[in-house]
Every structure is written in C-alpha cells, then in structure tokens.
Amino acid sequence: MNYVINNSYIVTTNTLNLTLQGPTSIYVNYTLQYMLTINDLSGLLNGESGWHNYGSIVTLNEPEIYYLNNGTRLVFNAYYIYLTGTSLYHTVMSNVTNLLVNGPYTVIVNWTKQYRVNVNSPVPVIISLSGGLQNISGYSIVTWANESSVLIILVPGTMY
Secondary structure (H helix, E strand, O other): OEEEEOOOEEEOOOOOOOOOOOOOOEEEEOOOEEEEEEEOOOOOOHHHOEEEEOOOEEEEEOOOEEEOOOOEEEEEEEEEEEEOOOOOEEEEOOOEEEEEOOOOEEEEEEEEEEEEEEEEEEEEEEEEEOOOOOOEEEEEEEEEEEOOOOEEEEOOOOOO
C-alpha cells in the first residue's frame, strides 16, 4: 500500500501522518489480496499458502506418485478447493491445474497413502489385498498396498 499526495509525492507506509499546509489530495493505492491456505500431506505445495493478489494465478502441481523414502508413498487423487468459510468446493482430478485467485480459498490435496509389501517364501504363496490387488502368486512378491488394507497370505497345504 502507498499514498499519492497531490498527484506527485508517494509515501510507502501503512500509516500516514501528514501536517497539512494547504489544500491536499490523497489517493490511497492498494492491492486487493486474498488468503490461500493449502493442506498438503506431502508438503510440496505448503509454500504457496499465504496472501495472493486478486486476479493472480497459482499453479498447483503435484506428482502423480510421491515417494517418502521409507517404504511409503502417496498417490495423488484430487484437489478439493473450498471457498474459505463455506461448504462450497470444487474437485479437480488432474494433478496439475491453475487456480485463479478471486477469493479466499482452502485447497486440500487428497492422497492415498500406500506401503511397500515384500513377501518372500521358499514355496509359492498367494497374497490377497483388500481394496485393490487380488490373488498375486509367486515366491517373491513386491507390491504396494493402501493404508489400512488387509493382507492375506495363503500357503498351499501340500507340496510334493
């Protein structure tokens, strides 16, 4: 924000203290801004949270899969973009989108957390995972399972 005094003198301060010595015109020049709040488990977009100028565009760009380097990964699902303070929202399924800042928004990045599963056996086994992959068989199985999935390992009863 700044003040333009008598069409020529510019003061860049929040508070203006002016001793009048004659007719004075003051124009208060400001830029309308809105708060953008981003809730992102990966942390990749958290730096975009803050004040943004009205009419500016914020690019939301998440990878489809984000590895946490501990046998855990996040799989992108959607952005839920809420008009802050309301229940009005818009869902964007693409992991890359542009958001026009024309109001205060809260963006929630929706991820599915997955864990790496390694099964090794001297005999063939069958694993079954709830909520996704079914009936994978072999001696050495590596797959990803959604958080809270149920893992069932079946070992054949008789081996010759």
